[in-house]
Amino acid sequence: MAPTESPFTEITEREYALTSADIKVVGWQQALVASQERQDAMAGLIASTLSPGIACQAGCWYCCYLKVDVRSEEVLQIVEYVRGSFSPAQQQRLQDDVAENAKALQAMSGEQQLTANLKCPLLEDGKCSVYAVRPARCRTLHATDVAGCRKAWEEPTNLNIPHTLAPALLYTGEAHLKGARRAFTDAGHDGRVYELNAALAVALAKRPDISSA
Numbered sequence: 001m002a003p004t005e006s007p008f009t010e011i012t013e014r015e016y017a018l019t020s021a022d023i024k025v026v027g028w029q030q031a032l033v034a035s036q037e038r039q040d041a042m043a044g045l046i047a048s049t050l051s052p053g054i055a056c057q058a059g060c061w062y063c064c065y066l067k068v069d070v071r072s073e074e075v076l077q078i079v080e081y082v083r084g085s086f087s088p089a090q091q092q093r094l095q096d097d098v099a100e101n102a103k104a105l106q107a108m109s110g111e112q113q114l115t116a117n118l119k120c121p122l123l124e125d126g127k128c129s130v131y132a133v134r135p136a137r138c139r140t141l142h143a144t145d146v147a148g149c150r151k152a153w154e155e156p157t158n159l160n161i162p163h164t165l166a167p168a169l170l171y172t173g174e175a176h177l178k179g180a181r182r183a184f185t186d187a188g189h190d191g192r193v194y195e196l197n198a199a200l201a202v203a204l205a206k207r208p209d210i211s212s213a
């Protein structure tokens, strides 16, 4: 490895190559799923080596009050999932919630948005209602001690609370994400990053036909 290379460059380049090839062969939707499966598999493997282990579990939702950034392909994937598995009443509630959150966030500065502690509109009964297609950003956060997550949720504007995120999972997840996102951008997808609520508000209102996207 060249001295200037990051130890995570290999992950980024491998993911870039795999996702780029998949987009050409099986299309962007399956390429996205395959990339997400690789990210989860890598995270699971790394998590199995950690001590203390990962404290995250179903029903723990503190990180679902953080701002989430997404890419267009992730938003379209979530909308397709919602259209296929949510009842009309759930879809309407989601649409109302994202619109409300997006409006609230629009009135805030970038700094205020980071500490807003707004409940993710996809969080239902303490669980992610779109877990299978949750954004890559949500797949990179894993904590080794829930106490830090809880305290940060209780005191959102206190930026001095030490987090207990597992660095190995955070940095490898970021490296994976970087490669996948570059592959989508190079394949002609919108390379911009959006705030989850604002992006979902637009996408749900438009009811996009993602099969033709």
Ligand code: SF4
Residues within 6 Å of the ligand: 063, 064, 065, 068, 120, 121, 122, 123, 124, 127, 128, 129, 130, 131, 134, 135, 138
């Ligand atoms: S998309 Fe799911 S995992 Fe991500 S913040 Fe929302 S509820 Fe939590």
